[in-house]
Amino acid sequence: MNVKKQYSNHRMYLVKVFCAVITLHLCSFTHTFAHKVSIFAYVEGDVIHSQSYFPDGRTCKNAQIEVFDLKGKRLLKGATNMDGEFSFRIPIQDSLKLVLTAGMAHKAEYEISKEEISPSAVKTALEKITQGQKAPLSPASATVKTELSPDHMRDIIDKALEKKLKPVMQKLTRIEAKNTSINNIMGGIGYILGLMGIVMYFKKNRKDR
Amino acid sequence: MHISEGVLSAQVLIAGGAVAVGGLATGLKRLEYERMPQVALLSSAFFVASLIHIPIGPSSVHLMLNGLVGLLLGWAAFPAIFVGLTLQALLFQFGGITTLGINTANVALPAVTGYYLFNRTCLSSSTYLALGAAFVCGFLAILLSALLIAVSLMTTGEHFIEAAWTIVLAHIPIMFIEGVLTFFLVGFLRKAKPEILGSLYERKKTI
Structure with missing residues (x-):
């Protein structure tokens, strides 16, 4: 009893x-979560905006950001502001790598591809056309041409798109940064139990022999 | 406590990997069939524990439970912690695959140290002594891990004393919390399931 x-x-x-x-x-x-940091960047005109987060969406304040080219040469260096943002003018028309160092062994990278920075395939095609037109233009005919050039139109569309896409991009960053969900936790525990089963199975076989 | 990828040099990663492989081999060899569920249970606990955060000042630190895992598992702490860290790296992107070795070494070595220093004392007939040992084990495991991380970071050019101070200071609250946690768990296990605390050696002797 x-x-x-x-x-x-x-x-x-x-x-x-x-x-x-x-x-x-x-x-x-x-x-707050501090095992991990994430960095995310997008191009707006000739400026690159970057945002740095901890997995819970908290921003990394005053963290160091370095920008490298693909060969690993450091192009510039800066620190995030109180909102975890850091913006800079595009230094070269090539793929860039942003490296965030948030102290205590936390580091993250984000790559911006050449296509994002330099004009896309469509853009370059357009440019070729406009350049082809521009070359023979005399000063007189330039003043006549007041209607929207493809160049202008592209700029306007780009600006409008960037403005509309900004919140989406920011939301994406936050989603990308956060991945501790209950599913992952349960899944992890499931993996451990499964592993236990496998090890026990093999150990049992050896024991029986 | 998770070192991210790309921070450390290759030599440190390889050295950490070698320690981890050695520990894993020893742990798996000494792992008894009957103890498997216990290892899995503590591995799960370790896996989940690092999601529990205590925000202090600008940074925040998480539970590790490596003192407890080591105290109960001995060398089997290596496989338990390795599995936990692997899943954390894969599912939550804490740490990383290349730093798995060094992270395992940094967390599991203090765990095994805790086992050798305190496991016997936790079985002592004096409750005060046993619970005191449990507290110190939980406390010390974190302290040692913090120091090991500082040593690993030293190779990246950070000053050892400076890095060690920052990391140790940030983990002081966790040291106390884990000490108290281990204290209570050992207190409970002593009453309810003392055989869990018994080391391999002790149990073989009694059989």
């Missing part, structure tokens, strides 16, 4: 500990 009571006491204790851990865990979701 006494043993039984003691046993149930222990079980109650275990249940309590379990509940406490779960509560603590759920509370912690609102807190």
Whole structure:
């Protein structure tokens, strides 16, 4: 009887500990995460905007950002502002690599491809046409040409698109940065149990032999 | 406590990898069939623990439980921690695949140290002594991990003393929290399931 009571006491204790851990865990979701940092960047005109986040969406303040070209040469260096943002003029018309260092061994990279910076395939085609037109233009005919050139139109469309896309880009960053979901946690525990099963299976075989 | 990819030099990564492989081999060799579920349980606990954050000042640190894992598992802490870290790297992108070796070494070595220093004391007939040992084990494991990380970072050009201070200072609250956590868990296990605390050696002797 006494043993039984003691046993149930222990079980109650275990249940309590379990509940406490779960509560603590759920509370912690609102807190800050610092294992990992993410950096994300997009082009707007001739400026590159970058944003740096911790996985919970908190921004990295005053973190160092370096910009490299593909050969690993450092082009420029700066620090994020209080909102985790850092913007700079495009230094070269080539692929760039942004490296974020947030201290205590936290580091992240983001690459901006050449296509994002320099005109895309369509753009270059357009440019060729306009250049072809421009070359023989005399000063007199230039003044006549007041209607929208493909160049102008492209700029206007680009600007409008960038403005519209900005919130989407920012949201994407946040989604990309956050990946601790309950599914991942449960999945991880599932993997561990599965691994245990595999190891036990093989160990059992060896034991039987 | 997770070192990101691309921070450390290749030599440090390889050295860490070698330590991890050695520890893993020893851990798997000494792993008893009957102890497997316990290893998996503690591996899961370790996997989830680093999602529990305590925000302090500008940075925030997370639970590690390596003192507890080491105290209960001994060398089997290596496979348990390795699996936990691998899944964290794959699912949450904490740390990274290339730094898996050095991270495992940094976390699991203090765990095994804790086992050798405190496992026997936790089985002592004196409750005060046992619980004291449990607290110190939880506390010390974090301290050692922080120091090991500082050593790993030293090779990147950071000053050891400076890096060590920053990392150790940031982890002081966690040291106390883990100490208290280990204290209570060992207190509970001593009453409810003392055989879990028994080391391999001790158990073989009693059988």
